[in-house]
Structure formats: structure tokens, C-alpha cells
Amino acid sequence: MPNNSRILISGASIAGPALAYWLRRNGFQPTVIERAPAPRTGGNGVDIRGESVRIAGLMGILPRIRERATDIRALTFVDAANHRVAGMPNSTFNAADDIEIMRGDLAEVLYEATADDVDYRFGDSIHSLVQRQGAVEVAFDSGRTAEFDLVVGADGLHSRVRNLAITPEADALHHLGLYFALGQVDPEHGRPGEVALYNTPGKVAGVYRSAAHDIATGFFMLREPRVLDIDYRDQDAQKALLRGYFETESWQVPELLAQATSDPGFYLDAVSQVRIPRWSAGRVTLVGDAGYCATLLSGAGAALALEGAHRLATELTAADGDHRIAFDRYEAGLRPTVAKRQRSVHAGSAMLVPASRPGIWLRNQLTRLLLLQPLAAKVFQPTPAAAA
Known part of the structure; x- marks a missing residue:
């Protein structure tokens, strides 16, 4: 088992379950917390394109995504x-x-691909974070507390994790x-x-x-x-x-x-758009819209979520869980792609x-x-x- 294996992910839409898939596959122990009482349905159409198509293929979910495609002509x-x-x-x-797919359909496909071996906790949310020398103490809205090695915010544009640990929303948006x-x-x-x-x-x-x-x-x-x-x-x-x-x-x-x-x-x-100088602080980092939302005008939000989740898990695995190395490599590798999508x-x-x-x-x-x-x-x- 790699170091820093206990990882809390906030958000169960696209980036969160995708990250949980790759972490679990590589020996980590992800827990996904989601404020909604169940996987979210509905939403707009989102695009899977370029590198994200390859990643979906590696995950084995590409046939399901194609089955649920919107067929917008x-x-x-x-x-x-x-x-x-x-x-x-x-x-x-x-x-x-x-491929274009409804956001809720993609979230459902990702949840189905991870539900059997990932710990999902619906109807709760992170209330506060305290970083210690070797862990992060997390208090939840439900009143529960727990300790994790790392915390990842995959909780969207108005990310609570980002607000608590990295930068206030007014400075990020x-x-x-x-x-x-x-x-x-x-x-x-x-x-x-x-x-x-x-x-x-x-x-x-x-x-x-x-x-x-x-x-x-x-x-x-x-x-x-x-x-x-x-x-x-x-x-x-x-x-x-x-x-x-x-x-x-x-x-x-x-x-x-x-x-x-x-x-x-x-x-x-x-x-x-979310534009911040760093996507991480200590043992906390961000993935998807929470860290680098490009807006719906880019047509790239879902693709960036899948690409970011895969890259973050890959770097954590390569670094044997050393978050300092992994977070730096993750950000250095993905930022050029994010910048291009945001300019579009x-x-x-x-x-x-x-x-x-x-x-x-x-x-x-x-x-x-x-x-x-x-x-x-x-x-x-x-x-x-x-x-x-």
C-alpha cells in the first residue's frame, strides 16, 4: 500500500468518482463525501473529447458513455x-x-464503475479542515470527525475545500x-x-x-x-x-x-473561471472545476475533470504517495492544457x-x-x- 493512502475526496459528480477509480486501482483508500443525498441527476450536455476519450477507454466505461450519448446533430x-x-x-x-453525454448520465456511469469498491458517503459535507504534521483532521456538517492523509476538493465552482484550505472564493473566481x-x-x-x-x-x-x-x-x-x-x-x-x-x-x-x-x-x-496561482496547499489539492473551471463556454469541463483526475492519481502513484512531489508534477503537467481551454x-x-x-x-x-x-x-x- 502506498504512503498517504487514506484520501478524502469532496464531490461525487465527475472529477471525484474518476479520481476515486484511479486511486483505488493503484492501491489507495479513497473516501468520497457528497452533500447531495444521492448521485446528482440532470444538468447540461458535456463533451468527452481528445485525451478524455482515451482515459474513458482505459477505465472500461467508454461503451456505456457511447450508449448514453445525446445524439445532438x-x-x-x-x-x-x-x-x-x-x-x-x-x-x-x-x-x-x-462524445456528448448529459452530465447526470456521465456521473451515473462513473458512480456505477466505482460504487462496489469505493466508500461513498452521501448527505454530508466538509465543515472544517485542520492540517497537522502527518494528516488532515476533518470535521463534517453531520458532526462526525475523521482523520485522512490527504484531502482533494472535487466540489465544483463554489468549492468549500478551496475556500477552507487554499484561497477565498472572491480571489478565485x-x-x-x-x-x-x-x-x-x-x-x-x-x-x-x-x-x-x-x-x-x-x-x-x-x-x-x-x-x-x-x-x-x-x-x-x-x-x-x-x-x-x-x-x-x-x-x-x-x-x-x-x-x-x-x-x-x-x-x-x-x-x-x-x-x-x-x-x-x-x-x-x-x-x-477559476484562476488561482496554486491548486494545492500542504496536504490539500483540487481537481476539476474546483481548481480550474474553464466554464461551459469552453466545452471542456468534463474532459478536464477526467484528465485531471487521471493525472493526479498517476502522479501520486509514481511518487508512492508523496504529496509534495505528486502535487507539483500534477500541476506542472496540466496547467498548459487548462490555460489553453480557458483562453478558448x-x-x-x-x-x-x-x-x-x-x-x-x-x-x-x-x-x-x-x-x-x-x-x-x-x-x-x-x-x-x-x-x-
Whole structure:
């Protein structure tokens, strides 16, 4: 058994279970703590591409991921009368091996691949961390306490582990001048295999309907340069905020807004990247969005989670559990990839949420060029998953 084998992972979405898989395979003893009472369902479409496809293959979960693929075929922009004004096929940006899957489906696949030999503890969360000479003392919201050799935050954009042990949220999050929200809506509002988007200056509303699921997601994004004072635990306040921006819009927006804000899984957040000088402090480190969120505009969140989990476990194994060596190598190896993915988002926001009517017109013309000129496709990096 390697040194520092008792590892607590906070978060059971994508990065956490992926890390637990590799740690358990290499002789460590991971424990996964998750605030939700059960594996989380729902969410947006996410992309498995490039290196993350290879990693999923090594894990033996690639067939299950392909079985659960969304089969999104097109991104379509519509006017208020629901007439198509521009669009492109999914293949414009995706390589042949790329896979899009609903976030909840990917989380379920990862949980199923690890549930038999990883200790999962749902319905609890880390309350405090105290680092000692050879361990980390952890107190949980439930009142329990325990000691671990290492702690990993895989708990997303608003990571409690990051706040407790590495840097305050105010110093970690970089607002990109956008907010987004989503919630489940009636499938009749969308066409199977299509993401349909309706723009007005500085705003977009849309429907994401997987051809492989009898559900649809209502999607909203708006330009707002201010950092709004939002309590992310107060759904009623979030819903009121969204209504204030969208309730006067046409197309299907009133119906989508009513249904999305009635969904118990409704979600609203700022579009923010996590940019911090170090992903670790002592015996605590971060993986996935907690450490280096690139935002949904990058289409790379799930891929970075899988790549980061694999690299962190690989470095811990190579260093025989020596966290000082492993954390440095993990960060040095992954940071160039993270930086590239984070830089890719600005063209995506220009395409999805043009700030003016001339900008909307120009976007529509450019999407026609994308179908004719492969070089023009490099201007815009996002995939239909970025709009879900």
C-alpha cells in the first residue's frame, strides 16, 4: 500500500468518482463525501473529447458513455417566429471520436464503475479542515470527525475545500460578464437532436433536446458585467432574478421561463473561471472545476475533470504517495492544457450571446461561412454542448 493512502475526496459528480477509480486501482483508500443525498441527476450536455476519450477507454466505461450519448446533430438559431435564420451541424466542431453525454448520465456511469469498491458517503459535507504534521483532521456538517492523509476538493465552482484550505472564493473566481440558467422543460418545445437558440441583444434563450432522451432543457444566458449579489442557496431569489431579465421576451421564452423555474433542479450561476496561482496547499489539492473551471463556454469541463483526475492519481502513484512531489508534477503537467481551454471561451460568448443586433446579424453570416470554409471554423471553438 502506498504512503498517504487514506484520501478524502469532496464531490461525487465527475472529477471525484474518476479520481476515486484511479486511486483505488493503484492501491489507495479513497473516501468520497457528497452533500447531495444521492448521485446528482440532470444538468447540461458535456463533451468527452481528445485525451478524455482515451482515459474513458482505459477505465472500461467508454461503451456505456457511447450508449448514453445525446445524439445532438445541429445547433440552430431562430427568430421570434421560430424560423431558422442560421445554424450548423454538430460535426462542424466535433471530431469523429467526440462524445456528448448529459452530465447526470456521465456521473451515473462513473458512480456505477466505482460504487462496489469505493466508500461513498452521501448527505454530508466538509465543515472544517485542520492540517497537522502527518494528516488532515476533518470535521463534517453531520458532526462526525475523521482523520485522512490527504484531502482533494472535487466540489465544483463554489468549492468549500478551496475556500477552507487554499484561497477565498472572491480571489478565485473571475467573472466573464455573463450569467446562465437552465431547467427541465416540456420536450414539445424542442426538436430531437437539436439545440435551438433565440437571441436578442445581450441575451439568448434556447431549448436543448437530446435525440436519445425524452426530456428537454431550457437554457438562458445574458450579458451582465456586474458581479451580482446572489445567494446560491436561495432558488427563489435566483428565479426572480432570471424573470427580471427575460419575462418580456418573445419566441417561446415565456413558456420556457415558467417551466424552467418550476423545475426542482433549476440552476443559475455566473459564468466564471477559476484562476488561482496554486491548486494545492500542504496536504490539500483540487481537481476539476474546483481548481480550474474553464466554464461551459469552453466545452471542456468534463474532459478536464477526467484528465485531471487521471493525472493526479498517476502522479501520486509514481511518487508512492508523496504529496509534495505528486502535487507539483500534477500541476506542472496540466496547467498548459487548462490555460489553453480557458483562453478558448471568448469567441464562444461572441457567437452565443452577441451584444447588439448588428452582432447577431454578423454571427448569422459567419455561421454560413463555417459551413463553407474550414478555416473559419477555427474562429469559434464551442460545441452545441456549450449551449446546453
